Amino acid sequence: MNALSAIATTRQLTQRAVMRVLLERGALSRAELARLTGLSKQTMSEVFRELEGDGWVRESGRTQGTVGRSAATYEICAERALVFGADVGGTKVQAAIADMHGIILTEMIEPTDARGGEHVIAQLARMSRQLAERANVAVERLLVGTIGIPGAFNTRSQRLFMVPNIAGLEGTRFADTLATQVNFDIHVGNDVNMAAKGEQWMGEGRNVDNFVFIAIGTGIGMGIINERRVLSGAHGAAGEISTLPIGADPYDGRTFRAGALETAAGSVAIRERYEGAGGEAGLTVREIIDRIASGDTIASATLDAVARTMAEAVLAVSAVVDPERVILGGSIGARPELLERIERLLPLCMPSPPHCTVSELGSRAGLYGTIASSLDHLRESLFRTPEIDLPMPHAKPVEVKS
Amino acid sequence: MNALSAIATTRQLTQRAVMRVLLERGALSRAELARLTGLSKQTMSEVFRELEGDGWVRESGRTQGTVGRSAATYEICAERALVFGADVGGTKVQAAIADMHGIILTEMIEPTDARGGEHVIAQLARMSRQLAERANVAVERLLVGTIGIPGAFNTRSQRLFMVPNIAGLEGTRFADTLATQVNFDIHVGNDVNMAAKGEQWMGEGRNVDNFVFIAIGTGIGMGIINERRVLSGAHGAAGEISTLPIGADPYDGRTFRAGALETAAGSVAIRERYEGAGGEAGLTVREIIDRIASGDTIASATLDAVARTMAEAVLAVSAVVDPERVILGGSIGARPELLERIERLLPLCMPSPPHCTVSELGSRAGLYGTIASSLDHLRESLFRTPEIDLPMPHAKPVEVKS
DNA sequence: TTTAATTCGTTCGCCAACTTTACAAATGGA
DNA sequence: TCCATTTGTAAAGTTGGCGAACGAATTAAA
Secondary structure (H helix, E strand, O other), rough: OOOOHHHHHHHHHHHHHHHHHHHHHHOHHHHHHHHHHHOOOHHHHHHHHHHHHHHOOOEEEEOOOOOOOOOEEEEEEEOOEEEEEEEEEEOOOEEEEOOOOEEEEEEEEEEEEOHHHHHHHHHHHHHHHHHHHHOOHHHHHHHEEEEEEEOOEEEEOOOEEOOOOOOOOOOOOHHHHHHHOOEEEEEEEHHHHHHHHHHHHHHOOOOOOOOOEEEEEOOOEEEEEOOOOEEOOOOOOOHHHHHOOOOOOOOOHHHHOOOHHHHHHHHHHHHHHHHHHHOOOOOOHHHHHHHHHHHOOOHHHHHHHHHHHHHHHHHHHHHHHHHOOOEHHHHHHHHHHHHHHHHHHHHHHHOOEEEEEEEOOOHHHHHHHHHHHHHHHHHHHHHHHOOOOOOOOOOOOOOOOO | OOOOHHHHHHHHHHHHHHHHHHHOOOOOHHHHHHHHOOOOOOHHHHHHHHHHOOOOEEEEEEEOOOOOOOOEEEEEHHOEEEEEEEEOOOOOOEEEEEEEOEEEEEEEEEEEEOOOOHHHHHHHHHHHHHHHHOOOOOOHEEEEEEEEEEEEEOOOOOOOEEOOOOOOOOOHHHHHHHHHOOOOOEEEEHHHHHHHHHHHOOOOOOOOOEEEEEEEOOOOEEEEEOOOOOOOOOOOOOOHHHOOOOOOOOOOOOOOHHHHHHHHHHHHHHHHHHHHHHHHHHOOHHHHHHHHOOOOOOHHHHHHHHHHHHHHHHHHHHHHOOOHHHHHHHHHHOOOHHHHHHHHHHHHOOOOOOOEOOOOOOHHHHHHHHHHHHHHHHHHHHHHHOOOOOOOOOEEEEEEEO
């Protein structure tokens, strides 16, 4: 609490309280808001004068039909503050901008700039400008952006690690660099974590406080939502379950890099397993799974084996973080044939298996997650009551006196 | 923000800010505090008059040696609010009370009431009274208590589950029942989580934001500290790693109850393995490990195998929650012979293993954890700035407009 | 159509909490 | 001894919010 602020914050607090309620409940009259917040009507009038002056709210109509004088209702100017989100993959970039309600105004997809590094960053900056232009809004309205990337962003060092799929980003201060080019706050997250966040916002994870999103495709990754928040771990590597010691010997040198689980259940493993069991060579995983319907027993057995491994992975994950639900995604994870098998196997290896489903948002989960994350940060910065926090050291000397 | 509060909170906020700084920095003068908080000297004087009147602070001395008039310094009356902590095990109960600084005033140990259920609850209530009496403080000063229990406490239903070691507690509303008998807030946590919290406060987990505490004894359990907070999971079962599918086949009916990992690396498994390999029958695990020093190769090989399994468990845990550090505890986990072996094995199965250590607090970790947890709750209720929170619904309809 | 009841939103007077300015009191150093 | 410096209090002013009262608007009832 700095000089002058002690009192000045009071008004800020009430403004924020009003904005929060308004964002939640939609259009409301001043009198209703006074009742909801416990503030007085006069205060409410004054607060609204200020908020309206700053463009945060506007009159939206009048109440009718009830006894008594009709009231003016106010609503949030949702486009007063906008957010940017982009899901950067090895091949394509999906990006969008949304207003404070999370309504997506514009969205676009283009191939990831193959030159990587600075070029990708410049590409993202350009896309944010283009999206604003197309939506016909001032770029200055963009206040927060979140980028999902297949890699680990170390929040302490502010550097990106483990980004094999995009050239020239390893070890860069990605967020800072981009932030200087776009003039708004940038947050960076792992793409699978973002997909999990997307499912939390708009998909199978709605109203679920603790769940995991497992993406099974070329690689295997997981995003953990714990108490409604993304769990990142010490180095931003939480959920990197490709290395789980399941399905293959983790001490084997060949599994060291890709990880035991990925070696056993990734798409390469599936093809090898299928071909090794006498299946036709050269098929994609999608084609192999498609063949199950037409009675290909080798394909079926292959998927059985994968399911058995993945069920063990679900067991392992449940043992550690105890999710309420498991959402499967990715090109392989989204297949109902796999879900079926996993659901059959789980009760055989654990007493109370978590509820399993398939991703609701598919390839859009990551993009939605970046928007959701941006909205979180936006609301946090706009509406959170500021903590008076000098860090409170936790460890104090203990003397046992008796 | 409820009725009437908007104004009333302002002074509360400043009082809390002052208390926080004072708790952190120790004795300070009013002028110093004014500078630190940014509030004016007069406000500070007034706030101190109030705090002193309520018994929260007292004059502790005067500054000397500096230019200018000497100032009166104030300190927190640490014994103004006390906390209770108890670690309930199958055989014994460790309990203590501490002041606001975490200084333990009294502590005691007694056998767990074998009749279980209500009797254990009554025992805890009595112990809290006895401890207060012995420390010569009024019981009314006790404001918060935390109980560590080998089981899972479901915060939603407020009921205890999976408490095989203490009779008559399964499914009870433990916290509520105890709270009515003691007249202060009661929080309940898993004993291993509490041990982790203890290590965070006073042991190997100091200043480590993300770590896990693995207890290896008769059973195997884990407490996860994520971003400085205990990670509980959806059903309070996070960290129940005895069921990890490692070291034994999880689909095997025999491992279904105890869990694969525990079947492979618990104390029963160690004895069986040792005897199965031709070791002397009837030894305790402690004795088996002790024999390694005197050249018992069977004992050494037995522990090698356990270490190999536990290293895989560490790998699995790291893959999921990415801890910065792993702390080993429990009668077996605390043995340096095991740590040595695990540390040798980890680099063979994972690229960047977490730092591993042995518990610093040993059997006191759990008790310390309950005290730390109580202090957290106490400080939260006394000093946290209240959030104005009508829950902010996150999911809003999205319309893709373009 | 008139009147009553009800609700909205503003004005007025007041309070609580903080700030700035001013100043007396205490203290170490020149 | 005097002075610069710092502490702590007093007085006056500012900001934000509250309750009461009241006019305005609107529906319900007479």
